[in-house]
Amino acid sequence: MGLNEGRDETLIKLVEMTDDSEISSIKKIVTDIIAIINNPRSTVQDLKEIIEIDPPLSAKVLKTANSAYYASQRKIGDIEQAVIWIGFDELKEIALSQKVCEIFAKEELVDGYSRILLWKHSVAVAILAKMIYRRELRKRGDDIYAAGLLHDIGMIAEDQFLHDDFKNSLNKFTEGKMSLADAEFDVFGYNHADVGRALTDHWNLPREMVTAIGYHHDTFSVPRKFPVMALTLYISDYLCQMSGIGYCGFSHKIDETIFQRCLNALGLEQYAFKMIAEDLKKEISRMESRGLL
């Protein structure tokens, strides 16, 4: 993808470091769930088999099925019932969110950044991107939700393995002179989108998703073959940061012109987003009431 060799080598090293870490502990289940999402013949039974062998995920699914949002007359005590009660479409998102969430669970706050805030941001981007796909672009794919959840995963890898340098890039960003992506580039020679691309490529995730994650801060360079998901991620990222939901990783350099260019490229009108922004807030409170945020 046009990376220079030196940068490629350091990126590969970072991705290799993640191989024996908590980041890759979610790899198997996340890639299995994405494969289920991408297979039109898959059923709720396939998902149930994955959930059953993962105790924290089973616990979360049971807790969700018994939450106030799904409140049934009786307590739901086994996975089979919980899966039926929640339904396939919701369950795909719950299972994916819960697994990805595991690597964001850490409280430390550095220069306005924490993994928890980044998690809130990632969920909001995933929900918004899905709404844009379904309502405005009339696209069905569930991949967009997964791409939203994973789009900033590169920051987790930097935070975990290159912590001091990551802190330096956060400092540079909070000084207000440049975006986080540019500050990372100054410090590492690449940014978290490059890391996310290399990592999800290493996990063999679908090509369009890998591309969208890799170009979510550089929409000018998106390969022509896969523009829609990357541009949708950019728009969602931009709007979530404008609304101050979760961590706002490039708020010092929000560029209205790029945003408008992405809208034009997708044939979207800005007024459509007023209602979507309201619905995003409702959806986030719905997730909170289900214990998912």
Ligand SMILES: [Fe+2]
């Ligand atoms: Fe980002």
Ligand SMILES: [Fe+2]
């Ligand atoms: Fe983001």
